[in-house]
Amino acid sequence: MKISAVIVGAGISGLMTALEVARFADVAVCVPPQGWTTSSTYRAQGGIAVALGADDYPHHHYNDTVRVGRGLCHEEAVDILTKSAPTILLPMIEAGIFAMRQSGIPALGLEAGHSHPRIVHAPGGLTGQAIAHFLYEQARRNPRIRWVTGRAIQLITNQNGHCLGVWVRPPSGPPFPLWASATVLATGGYAALWHTTTNPATSIGHGHWLAYQAGAELADLEFVQFHPTVLAEDVPRGNALLLTEALRGLGAHLLDPEDRRFMLTHPQQELAPRDEVARAIFQQPAAYLSLKHVNPAEVNQQFGELSALVAARGYELSSDRLPVHTGAHYCMGGIRTDVFGQTTVQGLYAVGEAAHTGVHGANRLASNSLLEGLVFGQRVGYHITHHPRPAPKSEAINLHPPTTAVLRDDEALDLMGRLLDEHLGVIRTKQSITQALAILDTLINQNDHWLFRFAMLIARAAYERTESRGAHFRADAPKTDPEQQGHFIQHVEHGLHFTALTHV
Structure with a gap:
C-alpha cells in the first residue's frame, strides 16, 4: 500500500486528519501499543464550544477566546476556529452524539470564561469518548486507512x-x-x-521531542494549564479523576475548609477563567467542590457517567463535599505551525495539542481543545491532499533506528514528576525555576535521558518569561509585561529566542 501520509496518534486530531486525507488518498495511522483509547481525547469530559445560541455568534466566541488567551492568541487561527465550529459539528449533531433539547437543538451549557452558554456535550458527560468512537468507527471501516501498531521513535529526514x-x-x-x-x-x-x-500517563511530549530533534521549532513551552478541579487522591500518575468545568456551569460551588465560597469576590465567581480559579484553589489549605444545593436529579441526568466514576472512588457526586486540587491538564505550547499545521520542517505537520498554532494564546478557553482537534485536523488533511509532495526517496540520513535508552521512560518520570509539581507548578518563582534547572542538569549528567532534556526546555522558557501571563504565573513578577507579548521559540541548533507578536 502506497501511502500519502502517516499520522502518529489516534486521538480526535489524528482521526480527523486521517479521515480527511482518506477522502483522496491512502493514509497510515500509527496507534500506540496501549491502544487508541489511551489518548487525552478519550478522557475529555465537558464538551465542545460552538456559537449556536439565539443571541450568540462566532465573533462572541472569538472575543472570549482572545480575552482568555491574554494577548498571545493568533487572530487568524482564532477566527478559523470559531467560524468553523458550527459547520464541523453538524454531522455529529445530526448523528445524535450531543444532548438535545425538546426543540431539536443541542443543549448548551456554560463554562468558565464564556460570555454565553455554548458548550455542547454528550449525555452522561463523557464527550471525548462519544466523539472518539464516532470518528474511530468511520476510520475503522475506511479501506484507505491502514492501521499500524507501535511507538514512533524517530523521524526520517534527508540532507536538506x-x-x-x-x-x-x-x-x-x-x-x-x-x-x-x-x-x-x-x-x-x-x-x-x-x-x-x-x-x-502516555502524554509526555514524545512527539514534541521527535520534532525538535528533526529541526522543528517549539514555541511557548512554559504555558501549561492546570485544571482547577481534580479529585484530590494519592493515585499513580495518569490515574487522577478530573471533575469537569461543566459542573461549575451547572452551579457547583468551590468551598474552603470552613464551607465558605472563596471565589465570591471574583466577578465571574466559580466561572472565572481557569488560570485564576487554579491559583485560588492552589492557595487554599484545602478546597472542595459541592453540588449539594443543586437538584440531584439534574446532576445525575447530565453527569450520570461521571457520577459512576466518582462513586467508584468512594464519593457521591450530587451530595458529597468533594476534595479537589489542581493538576497539569493542557499544554498551550507545542510544535510551531501555521494554520494548516505545517511545521518549520518540510513534510512534517503537527495538529491538536501537539501543535502550536497560537489559537489558545497563553491560556486555553474551556472546551476549545476538542474543537481545535476537529477544525485543524480537517485543515491539515486538506492541505496534505491538495498540496502533494513528491514521493520520498531513500536518501535519508538516519536509516538506522535509535538505540534504546538505558533508563526507561517510566523510571525517568518517577525521578522528575514531583520535581515539576513543586518547582514548575501553578505558581512559580525565579528561585523555584532555578532549582528545577539545577536538579534537571544533575539528572542529565547522571543519565542523559530525553525526558530530562525536554523538561529542561520547558524550564528554560519559564525562566526567560519574567512576567505573569495566562497559565504562567510568577509570584516574583505578578504583572504582565507588554515587552514580553510574544513567543519564546526553541530550536535544536539555534537555541532559545524571543519573537514579538506584532499582529494582535
Whole structure:
C-alpha cells in the first residue's frame, strides 16, 4: 500500500486528519501499543464550544477566546476556529452524539470564561469518548486507512532537513520505517510529565521531542494549564479523576475548609477563567467542590457517567463535599505551525495539542481543545491532499533506528514528576525555576535521558518569561509585561529566542 501520509496518534486530531486525507488518498495511522483509547481525547469530559445560541455568534466566541488567551492568541487561527465550529459539528449533531433539547437543538451549557452558554456535550458527560468512537468507527471501516501498531521513535529526514517518514517500534520485533510524503504528529501534549496530572500517563511530549530533534521549532513551552478541579487522591500518575468545568456551569460551588465560597469576590465567581480559579484553589489549605444545593436529579441526568466514576472512588457526586486540587491538564505550547499545521520542517505537520498554532494564546478557553482537534485536523488533511509532495526517496540520513535508552521512560518520570509539581507548578518563582534547572542538569549528567532534556526546555522558557501571563504565573513578577507579548521559540541548533507578536 502506497501511502500519502502517516499520522502518529489516534486521538480526535489524528482521526480527523486521517479521515480527511482518506477522502483522496491512502493514509497510515500509527496507534500506540496501549491502544487508541489511551489518548487525552478519550478522557475529555465537558464538551465542545460552538456559537449556536439565539443571541450568540462566532465573533462572541472569538472575543472570549482572545480575552482568555491574554494577548498571545493568533487572530487568524482564532477566527478559523470559531467560524468553523458550527459547520464541523453538524454531522455529529445530526448523528445524535450531543444532548438535545425538546426543540431539536443541542443543549448548551456554560463554562468558565464564556460570555454565553455554548458548550455542547454528550449525555452522561463523557464527550471525548462519544466523539472518539464516532470518528474511530468511520476510520475503522475506511479501506484507505491502514492501521499500524507501535511507538514512533524517530523521524526520517534527508540532507536538506526534509521529513520523509518515521521509524516505528512495534510491540514485538525490530523497528521499521514508514515512508510518506507527509508525516503528521498528533501525539497530544506533555502534561503527564507532572506527577499530578489529568492526562493519560502516555502524554509526555514524545512527539514534541521527535520534532525538535528533526529541526522543528517549539514555541511557548512554559504555558501549561492546570485544571482547577481534580479529585484530590494519592493515585499513580495518569490515574487522577478530573471533575469537569461543566459542573461549575451547572452551579457547583468551590468551598474552603470552613464551607465558605472563596471565589465570591471574583466577578465571574466559580466561572472565572481557569488560570485564576487554579491559583485560588492552589492557595487554599484545602478546597472542595459541592453540588449539594443543586437538584440531584439534574446532576445525575447530565453527569450520570461521571457520577459512576466518582462513586467508584468512594464519593457521591450530587451530595458529597468533594476534595479537589489542581493538576497539569493542557499544554498551550507545542510544535510551531501555521494554520494548516505545517511545521518549520518540510513534510512534517503537527495538529491538536501537539501543535502550536497560537489559537489558545497563553491560556486555553474551556472546551476549545476538542474543537481545535476537529477544525485543524480537517485543515491539515486538506492541505496534505491538495498540496502533494513528491514521493520520498531513500536518501535519508538516519536509516538506522535509535538505540534504546538505558533508563526507561517510566523510571525517568518517577525521578522528575514531583520535581515539576513543586518547582514548575501553578505558581512559580525565579528561585523555584532555578532549582528545577539545577536538579534537571544533575539528572542529565547522571543519565542523559530525553525526558530530562525536554523538561529542561520547558524550564528554560519559564525562566526567560519574567512576567505573569495566562497559565504562567510568577509570584516574583505578578504583572504582565507588554515587552514580553510574544513567543519564546526553541530550536535544536539555534537555541532559545524571543519573537514579538506584532499582529494582535
